Amino acid sequence: MSRTLPHVGARSRWPTVPRHTAFWLVALAFAVTMLGTTLPTPLYVLYQHRLGFSTLMSTVIFAAYAVGVLTALVLFGRVSDVVGRRRTLLPGLACAALSGLVFLGADDLPLLITGRVLSGLSAGIFTGTATATLVDLADEDAGERATLVATVANMGGLGAGPLLSGMLAQLAPAPLRxxxxxxxxxxxxxxxxxWLIPEPVKTIGRPRLRITRPRLPERVRATFLRASIAGFAGFAVLGLFTAVAPSFLGRLLHLSDPALSGAVVCTVFAASAIGQITLVRPLGRAAQPVGCGLLIAGMALLIAGLAAESLVLLLCAAVTAGLGQGVSFRAGLAAINAEAPAGQRAEVASAFFIVLYVAISVPVVGVGVAADVVGLRAAGIGFALAVALLAASALVAVRRSRGER
Known part of the structure; x- marks a missing residue:
């Protein structure tokens, strides 16, 4: 079925840029917005020293981001279909700017948490809308390229955030500003x-804030469960590296350079993007099991790195687990989309992302609690074992489903 491009460049009260230019402006805005969501990562250790909070509180501050994302998903998931893409992207950017302003003045825990919630709102509003806008603005036969650009902008921005802030904190004055x-x-x-892009969709009415409760059709539930288990494991890994990697480096390896912390976190997201872009299509039906296997291997390397206090093993764990997360996530989403009814595809995908953002927040808070009780090393090893078991159960479920067909 051909995809229509409703009134791109239609009459407007302000000048607009050509569609091709608008496409790349949206991609750039997408990357810059996602960059802001991981910008504080290498700075958590500095905030800990200044404000004197524990590893547990550091993970709570990080998890506040997921609260913002989930709020945006359930309240604003369909707003851009009603008011238009541009009118939804601009408030997403406003939330990102408000988050940055809050962090500039953050001198206590409530402000740090507020900044993270606003950052989550920006990501929750922006991610789906920006992806849809790129598809809308692409040429009719370039939908796959638009999805690829969205993936690169998303994961590239997430990886660039900690790298940028880590380097600035390391080499320039005022690391927290x-x-x-x-x-x-x-x-x-x-x-x-x-502000200058043309509106690619027709508005259909006034938006109403309402809680979205995704429903899963019977025929997609088994596939959804398998993909969700693997996706939960993979996104929990992203949450762990983003929230706790600086503490691992500083307290266990005695490497407290913000630039190094940012580079380690960047490695995970870069590996995820590479896995999604280069491995999923060649692997085909083997992508899900291979992704689960890479997650298991990555957790084995993480356990070895924590036990041996080895930076090399930690980096190997970041690369391997990042590849596994990227492959298992994209393969799982593709499997869900293939089986979901066309009229409920967005609803099913929303349910999948809700699972993933719970995964990126709740487990790392558990690591923070465990770190205060049994120590950071034991908490990290226990987390890695739990993720490996989840990935192994997803691997078994995928293989069993293939054997039943």
């Missing part, structure tokens, strides 16, 4: 770009 000032400047530029 300069990264956010730089990001606010970037947001100002991309906001001007989004």
């Amino acid at each position: 300069l990264p956010f000032e730089v990001h606010l400047g970037m947001l100002a530029l991309v906001t001007a770009g989004i």
